Amino acid sequence: MTNPVMTKHIDDADETPRYHWWCPGCDALHVFDKRWMMTGTLEAPTFDGSYLSRHNRWNPETGEHDIPLGNICHSYVRVGRIEYLGDCTHELVGQTVDMVPLPAGWAD
Numbered sequence: 698m699t700n701p702v703m704t705k706h707i708d709d710a711d712e713t714p715r716y717h718w719w720c721p722g723c724d725a726l727h728v729f730d731k732r733w734m735m736t737g738t739l740e741a742p743t744f745d746g747s748y749l750s751r752h753n754r755w756n757p758e759t760g761e762h763d764i765p766l767g768n769i770c771h772s773y774v775r776v777g778r779i780e781y782l783g784d785c786t787h788e789l790v791g792q793t794v795d796m797v798p799l800p801a802g803w804a805d
């Protein structure tokens with residue numbers, strides 16, 4: 698069985714939905730929260746605004762963390778596809794790809 702591409706969780710604090718999805722550009726979990734409006738289905742979701750994340754860079758060769766000028770991930774999720782914008786610093790910059798199943802351990 699394939700894991701879903703997105704899961705919905707209700708935030709305990711304010712009972713608003715949070716949508717978890719896996720970003721193949723960052724190889725990391727990203728989350729849409731109440732700041733976005735979701736339409737469509739969990740299999741083919743659309744969110745009304747872009748997702749923008751800036752996180753600190755690390756160098757896998759030296760193990761150095763928190764290098765300034767962090768990585769940027771900027772995308773739209775529309776109808777189950779991820780549209781990466783031109784300011785992403787990962788290898789999927791400028792590409793549109795299908796959403797990917799959440800990895801084991803992240804799908805609950």
Ligand SMILES: [Zn+2]
Nearest residue numbers: 720722723770
């Ligand atoms: Zn990302």
